[in-house]
Amino acid sequence: MTRSSGIECEAGVSSAPPMGRLRSPRLLIAALAVLACSDQAAEKSDLLLVTTTSVRDSGLLYELLPIFEKRTDVRPQIVAVGSGAALRMGRDGNADVLLTHAPDGETELVASGAVVSRTPIMENYFVIAGPPEDPAGVRGAASPANAMRRIAAATAPFVSRADDSGTHRREVALLKEAGLDPAGGWPGFARTGAGMGQTLEVAGERRAYVLSDAGTFLAFRERIELESLSQPDPSLRNVYSVLRVDPERLDPARAARAEQFEAFMLDTETQRLIAEFGRERFGRPLFRPLHP
Amino acid sequence: MSNPTLLSARDLRVELRSRRGSFQLTADALDLRGREALVILGANGSGKSTLMRTLAGLEHPDGGTVVSVATGPVTMVFQRPAPFAGSVAHNVRVSFLGSKRSSVDRRVRVEEALERFKIDHLAEHRAATLSGGELRRLALARAFALHPAVLLLDEPFAGLDADGQAALSLDLRRAISDTGVAVAMVTHDMRRAMLLADRIAVLIDGKLAQIGLRDDVLERPATPEIAQVVGMTNLARGVVSADLRGDLALVEVGPEHRVATQAECPPGTRVWIGIRPEHLKVDVGRGTVDPIGKGVVRGVVNDGVTVTVRVDWAGTELRTFLMAGRGLARSLEVGAEVSLSASPEHVHLIPDRSV
């Protein structure tokens, strides 16, 4: 009786969790869910890199990883999920290394010992995007928090990811700073529970305001006909870090590879590539390396 | 007192176009009278179904009129009984859907129709469980429940065994005389036709060639083609002789074969003689009464009830029937010489227009 059209997965290049990690039924189900949408290349998994959808969608990894592979002969698998899920996977030991951009959660992970190091490697700024007409007057706002207040005051349409991702958490922080209900709450505030791309599509369709990471926004900008209305501001700063899962919880070979990855990301050559990434496609680079 | 005319067709012309070409049905005059059964005979493809459907109002004629002067409905029963989902009683009630009759009235009519065709004991059975014969009765009950003025039947006896056919024709006959309905029926079964028909209509290649009282048509078909259709299969060409035998005219079919007939035709006329098989007598030795000449037996087929004898006579093959079990039937052999005879009143003449 069922004629469903498959689950859309966020898994990127073929991915599968290492077979020895089935710790509880919940993890088993999670593993099966991921497996359901991917090739069964479990045997070839050298290094499980968990990152966020926005990082994956920026395309940076697809440029850097082949170089990493050639240099180290390590073949990493990428799993892209929301920040919340990524951090959880790190906490539960379901990843070897994380590349995320949720500083609060990351710090917690370090404090708890689940993750042994947090190394910021690059940054960019979130943008508050919206219709070019800017009915709420975000362009003139003194700060991003102020901008959110203006949007709420105008009860202008706003689309949120509401998926506990890094972007969503930043949005919540801004709302709190503005003295607003962190769940939004004004009429016209929509929650997709989905990735950045989908959320931007909805925002474009509804001519709404939206908080987005720079990379995804630039990729979608022409299509959805929205503009970036905010200025780079400390409260919009988005720092990307590499986190290594506690080596005691990994098998030594994997732990060693995780270190290799971290070293690679800090490498001068890699940082130079990061500094240039995106210039061709968007006219300006997407990231600013922190260790040039 | 003659029965009232309930349906009249005049100057009928129906054109059918199909992938196989076009077909035209023409009928100058056709009347259906109450309390009468008109049997429509014709070869396959001669237009019987088209005529029925036109009379039923399912086809619109391209020319001419079909007028019903009756107060009741004109209804038709098709070759395949097509029962509706539900009980037998429901099937008959379908005729009353949307009618203004009271439920009491409806119930009475339904019961009456079921009884008429002796399926009242099956009223609550699901129609899908009925046998072939019971389905035919259901189809008739359904039609009669409407108290139709005109009823058109397409092969009402198809698929029934001999007993079933006999019983059904009896019930149908009774229903016709009880209700005064005018019936037109298409059937391939000549015997059934002869039993039920009050009048016969013959279609040849889409044309209504002859219509009249049953015996008139059976005994006096107007053309050789009609004769074939109505079962007068013994046909031979001849010339009316100048000689007479008493008051009777003689037809010379061959030098040794002269046939006496009561029909009147000027001497010298080229004619067909026609003799129905049941009127043709065969005997060995000298034929005594009304001889028409000798012949040679070409085939003897015994189906247990009837023996069909084919005889070569004057260069034509004639056919006659004998009752199986009678002495002659048992002794006749292929190649035997026989004497044929036919009473002059049963020798029919048809002018030969092909010359």
Added chain:
Amino acid sequence: MNPPFDAMLIEITARTLAVCLSALAISLAVGLPIGIALGSRRFKGRVAAVSLINTGMGAPPIVVGLIVYLALQRSGPFGGLSWLYSLEAMVLAQVLIALPLVVGITLAAVGSLDDDWELQVRTLGVPKRWRLWLLVREIRLGLLAAVITALGGILSEVGAVMAVGGNLEGETRVLTTAILMHTQMGQLEEALGLATILVGLMLILAGLLTAVQQSGRT
């Protein structure tokens, strides 16, 4: 970050029922007459029409979703309706998915009737209005099959509904899209809870319809 889950359950379930039953009603209202009309008549191009329907029956629902998306997006031909990411879009997609099923099954049911059936009904003097009732009665088992199949497809549809509805909380989130979202977010308890409700719904509805169907057989 999510509002209390249980309160949302009722809202999502109610919305799922509203959307799915609306789509079912519309696809039946449109599809049954078309199926009956196509099945009863012989006309030029009937073979082409039936092939089209058979293709539609096998069409991947996500493709239908994509087509609806393209049609309804702001830059699309029907962008003026502003139906994208709304309940209307979801109902539309589901109707388009279910319609070929309904038409195809009804058509087959009508086609299985005797050729003389319609003629017989006419000559018994049954008025036009009642003829339709009688026809439906004849094919009601086939029609029920159409309803059950369509309902099953509609209730389990996730891709097309996600694409054109957007799974917006409080607006266009239904059971299937919510299950997908929670699974992707790793919130498996919530996903299982929703899944249980969905399966329960299907069992109840399918059970009801099957009971009706089987009672028609006795």
